Amino acid sequence: MSEPSTRSIPIHPVGQASRRPRAQLKGRQPTPQALDEVRERIGAPPADGYRRDLLIEYLHRLNDHFHGLHERHVVALAALMRLAPVEVYEVASFYHHFELFKDDEAAPRVTARVCDSLACELAGGREVLERLRGLLGPEVHLSAAPCLGRCEQAPAAEVAQRAVAHATAEKVASEVAFLMNKMPQASENQPRAAIEKIAYKHYLDEGGYALARAVAAAQRPHEAIIQALEDAGLRGLGGAGFPAGRKWRIVRDQAAPRLMAVNIDEGEPGTFKDRYYLERDPHRFLEGMLIAASIVGIDAIYIYLRDEYHEARAWLAQELAALQAKPPFALPCIELRRGAGAYICGEESAMIESIEGKRGEPRLRPPYIAQVGLFGRPTLEHNFETLYWVRDIVERGPGWFAGHGRRGRKGLRSFSVSGRVRQPGVKLAPAGISLRELIDEYCGGMADGHELYAYLPGGASGGILPASLADLPLDFDTLQPYGCFIGSAAVMVLGHRDRARDAALNVMRFFAHESCGQCTPCRVGTDKAARLMQAPTWDAQTLRDLAQVMGDASICGLGQAAPNPITSVLKYFPHEVTPS
Numbered sequence: 001m002s003e004p005s006t007r008s009i010p011i012h013p014v015g016q017a018s019r020r021p022r023a024q025l026k027g028r029q030p031t032p033q034a035l036d037e038v039r040e041r042i043g044a045p046p047a048d049g050y051r052r053d054l055l056i057e058y059l060h061r062l063n064d065h066f067h068g069l070h071e072r073h074v075v076a077l078a079a080l081m082r083l084a085p086v087e088v089y090e091v092a093s094f095y096h097h098f099e100l101f102k103d104d105e106a107a108p109r110v111t112a113r114v115c116d117s118l119a120c121e122l123a124g125g126r127e128v129l130e131r132l133r134g135l136l137g138p139e140v141h142l143s144a145a146p147c148l149g150r151c152e153q154a155p156a157a158e159v160a161q162r163a164v165a166h167a168t169a170e171k172v173a174s175e176v177a178f179l180m181n182k183m184p185q186a187s188e189n190q191p192r193a194a195i196e197k198i199a200y201k202h203y204l205d206e207g208g209y210a211l212a213r214a215v216a217a218a219q220r221p222h223e224a225i226i227q228a229l230e231d232a233g234l235r236g237l238g239g240a241g242f243p244a245g246r247k248w249r250i251v252r253d254q255a256a257p258r259l260m261a262v263n264i265d266e267g268e269p270g271t272f273k274d275r276y277y278l279e280r281d282p283h284r285f286l287e288g289m290l291i292a293a294s295i296v297g298i299d300a301i302y303i304y305l306r307d308e309y310h311e312a313r314a315w316l317a318q319e320l321a322a323l324q325a326k327p328p329f330a331l332p333c334i335e336l337r338r339g340a341g342a343y344i345c346g347e348e349s350a351m352i353e354s355i356e357g358k359r360g361e362p363r364l365r366p367p368y369i370a371q372v373g374l375f376g377r378p379t380l381e382h383n384f385e386t387l388y389w390v391r392d393i394v395e396r397g398p399g400w401f402a403g404h405g406r407r408g409r410k411g412l413r414s415f416s417v418s419g420r421v422r423q424p425g426v427k428l429a430p431a432g433i434s435l436r437e438l439i440d441e442y443c444g445g446m447a448d449g450h451e452l453y454a455y456l457p458g459g460a461s462g463g464i465l466p467a468s469l470a471d472l473p474l475d476f477d478t479l480q481p482y483g484c485f486i487g488s489a490a491v492m493v494l495g496h497r498d499r500a501r502d503a504a505l506n507v508m509r510f511f512a513h514e515s516c517g518q519c520t521p522c523r524v525g526t527d528k529a530a531r532l533m534q535a536p537t538w539d540a541q542t543l544r545d546l547a548q549v550m551g552d553a554s555i556c557g558l559g560q561a562a563p564n565p566i567t568s569v570l571k572y573f574p575h576e577v578t579p580s
Contacts, residue, residue: 027084027085028075028085029075029079030072030075030076030078030079031072031076034072034073034075034076035076035079035080037073037076038058038062038073038076038077038080039080041058041061041062041065042058042061042062042077042080045080049081049082050080050081050082051357052081052083052356052357053355053356053357053375054357055077055081055083055088055091055357055358056091056095056337056338056340056354056357057337057338057357058077058081059077059088059091059092059095059098059340060307060338060340062077063097063098063099064161066107067099067107067108067109067110067111068098068099068100068101068107068108069092069098069099069100069101070101070102070103070105070107071100071101071102071103072103074088074089074092074100090359091357091358091359094342094359094360094516095339095340095341095342095360096146096340096341096342097307097340097341098340098341099111099141108139108140108141109139109140109179109180110139110140110141110159110160110176110179110180111140111141111142111143111159111160112132112136112140112141112142112143112157112158112159112160112172112175112176113142113143113144113145113148113157113158113159114128114129114132114142114143114144114145114155114156114157114167114172115144115145115146115147115148115150115154115155115156115157116129116144116145116146116506117146117147117148117151117269117270117460117506117510118269118270118419118456118460118492118503118506118507119151119154119269119270119418119419119424119492120148120151120154120155120156121506122154122419122420122494122498123154123155124155125154125155125156125167128155128157128167128168128169128172129142129144131169132169132172132173135169135173136173136176139180140176140180145158145308146267146269146343146510146513146514147267147268147269147308147343147510148163148308149266149267149271149272149275149306149308149309150163150165150272150275151269151270151271151272151416151418151424151490151492152272152416152417152418152424152425152426153165153166154166154418154424155167157171157172158308159172159175159176159179160179161310162175162179162310163310163311195279195280196280197279197280197281197315198280198281198282198283198284199319199322200283200319200322200323200326201322203281203283203284204328208283208284208287209283209287209290209328209329211287211291211391211394211395212287212290212291212294212328212329212391213328213329215290215291215294215295216290216294216329216330217329220394222294222295225291225295225394226245226248226249226295227245228245228393228394228397228398229243229244229245229248229390229393229394229398230243230245230246230398231398231399231402232393232398232399232400232401232402232410232411233398233401233402233410233411234386234389234390234393234401234411235386235411235476236382236383236386237383237385237386237389237413237414237488237489238263238266238346238382238383238384238385238386238488239268239383239458239487239488241476241477244382244386244390247370247380247381247382248292248295248296248380250370251296251370251378251379251380252295252296252297254370254371254378255378256297256299257299257300257377258296258297258298258299258377258378258379258380259298259299259300259301259302259373259374259375259377259378259379259380260289260292260293260296260298260300260301260302260332260379260380260381260382261301261302261304261348261351261352261355261369261373261374261379261380261381261382262289262301262302262303262304262381262382262383262384262387263304263346263348263351263381263382263383263384264278264303264304264305264306264309264383264384265304265305265306265339265345265346265351266306266346266384266488267306267342267343267345267346267514268343268346268458268459268460268461268487268488268490269459269460269490269492269507269510270416270418270456270459270460270490270491270492271416271459271488271489271490272416272426272490273385273414273415273416273426273488273489274383274384274385275309275312276414276416276425276426277384277385277388277414277426278309278312278315278316278384279311279312279315281388282315282316282319283319283323284388284391284392285384285387285388286319286320286323287390287391288386288387288388288389288390288391289301289303289382289387290331290332291390291391291394292380292382292387292390293332296380298332298380299332299333300332300333300334300335301332301333301334301335302334302335302337302355302374303316303334303335303336303337304337304339304345304351304354304355305336305337305338305339306339307338307339307340307341308341313336313338316336317336320334320336337354337355339354340354342354342360342514342516343510343514343558344360344361344362344514344515344516344556344558345360347362347556347557347558348369348381349362349363349365349369349373349556350362350363350516350556351381352369352373352374352379352381355374356374356375359516360516361516361518362516362518362555362556362558364555369381383488385414389401389412404430404431405430405431405432406430406431406432406433406434406437406473407432407473408432408473409430409431409432409473409475409478410431411430411431412428412429412430412431413428413429413430413431413433413474413475413486413489414426414427414428414489415427415428415429415438415442415474415489415490415491416488416489416490416491417438417439417442417443417491417492417493418490418491418492418493419455419491419492419493419494419495420446420447420450420452420493420494420495420498421439421443421444421445421446421447421493422443422444422445422446422447422448423442423443423444424443425443427442427443429441429442431473431474431475432473432474432475432478433473433474434470434471434472434473434474435452435455435457435465435470435471435472435474435491435493436452436470436471438474438491439452439493446493446495447495449495450495450496450497451495451496452467452470452493452494452495452496453466453467453494453495453496453497453498453500454466454467454494454498454500454503454572454573455467455470455491455492455493455494456490456491456492456494456503456507457474457479457484457485457486457487457489457491458479458484458485458486458487458488458489458490458491459487459488459490459492460490460507460510460511460565461487461507461511461557461558461561461562461564462479462484462485462486462487462490462561462564463479463482463483463484463485463564463565463567463568464484464500464503464504464564464565464568464569464572464573465479465482465484465568465572466500466572466573469482469572474486474489474491483564483567483568483571484564484568485561485564499573499576500568500569500572500573500576501533501538501569501573501576501577503565504533504565504566504568504569505530505533505534507565508526508529508530508533508562508565508566509530511526511530511558511559511562512526512527512529512530514558515527515558515559516558518555519553519554519555519559521549521550521552521553521554521559522550522554522555522556522558522559522562525546525549525550525554525559525562525563526550526559526562528546529543529546529547529550529562529563529566532546533566537577537578537579538569538570538577538578540570540577540578543566543570544566544567544570546563546566547563547566547567548563550562550563551563
């Protein structure tokens with residue numbers, strides 16, 4: 001019996017053999033004018049075509065120039081990048097800072113945003129927004145902003161890409177008038193503090209990058225530096241608190257090439273510490289970043305900066321250019337990426353999706369990004385402040401950092417303090433300090449006319465505690481028994497005229513607005529909770545059930561932490577929401 005034939009027989013569907021490669025994508029075709037306008041903004045394509053991961057950067061260039069994204073430009077950009085228009089549209093529509101318009105719609109000349117987060121609401125931000133509705137004309141797009149990262153300047157506003165601190169309706173209107181060329185001189189309504197900035201040359205003159213140079217040249221034992229971080233107790237200061245040294249070891253053990261993603265998308269309401277340090281001493285952070293890159297073996301670094309920090313971005317871009325023009329040693333590739341107004345991108349995997357030019361939706365785990373992260377490669381992810389302290393810890397020794405602390409805690413914490421205190425701002429204080437000590441020793445006491453009633457120890461997601469618990473140590477792992485956590489150390493203080501239920505509703509509305517919508521428990525749960533929390537008397541059992549489902553079934557930390565304000569109010573402030 002003969003063996004069966006193994007010769008394959010080609011099969012061609014009818015018409016397949018004669019089909020030519022498609023010269024263009026299906027659907028609406030771009031106009032020559034739109035193509036020219038987009039090319040002018042994004043530049044000529046590289047030899048291998050436009051990079052898919054730069055989609056959001058290209059959208060920013062168009063949005064900045066045309067004050068929005070018109071359909072014709074979305075279609076043209078899609079054609080140039082060889083993407084389906086729907087793919088570009090779904091990315092653009094995900095981010096709050098991209099304004100989408102039909103071709104026959106006129107884009108506003110100026111966009112003004114007034115922050116409505118808790119700190120700004122306490123300072124009268126809502127009243128500023130309402131007054132502006134009657135002052136600004138139809139050429140101005142006015143909206144509430146979920147958080148601008150300027151809680152110490154509350155109420156905060158933003159006109160185009162210009163921050164307005166301690167905003168009033170008159171200040172914002174005057175800034176708008178200036179930008180619309182209705183004022184002959186520069187506006188004086190932007191009270192910019194005189195910030196002493198440390199530039200590259202000055203940083204070098206003071207010994208900067210000497211440590212990074214020695215590490216890159218293997219003149220400092222890498223293992224000793226990792227051990228110093230571990231002995232100092234340095235943890236992730238973006239909120240998760242994962243030990244920094246351990247993270248370096250994990251990623252270093254992965255196969256090359258390895259990448260690095262730096263998270264400066266501090267969108268947690270109440271948090272502004274990263275902006276504070278970035279505006280003053282960016283090179284201390286950059287040196288810590290380069291030390292980490294040398295020790296872990298990083299090929300490329302991506303810095304993801306929230307879009308609200310326009311002045312900080314300009315300063316960082318300038319200093320990065322200076323560093324790269326005259327590097328102290330061979331640098332890895334460094335790219336500065338711009339967020340687009342999405343709180344969820346503070347979550348590490350959502351940030352990575354955004355860097356790749358996609359919608360910022362969190363990934364399921366495992367795999368973890370240390371194994372499969374940016375562009376599918378092992379990725380070291382770090383918060384800005386964590387890297388900011390690396391140089392000091394190595395140079396001064398781990399004992400210097402660990403030697404600070406109270407109540408058995410180790411290290412320093414940068415508290416972003418806002419609300420009813422006399423002197424809000426970033427306060428560098430010992431780990432384990434209590435809220436009462438923080439206010440009295442670092443904030444000049446409570447604001448005039450206010451008595452301590454409650455506080456949020458970890459921003460919007462960290463829960464709410466009563467004044468009776470103001471002596472608890474503020475640090476990682478100390479607040480969990482009370483249903484709260486410190487997170488990024490964003491402390492918002494409420495006075496006796498404030499209500500915890502109002503604070504909880506404010507942050508729940510924030511979560512509902514910022515939910516990426518990927519998972520039902522978070523998407524539906526935050527919106528449902530916000531509506532239930534408006535009732536004079538809360539349906540406590542329904543809210544508890546909802547909180548349980550959100551905490552158990554949400555994909556990422558947004559949905560998991562969103563119930564904390566609910567449970568805090570029900571536990572510590574029941575008199576505000578239930579019948580006596």
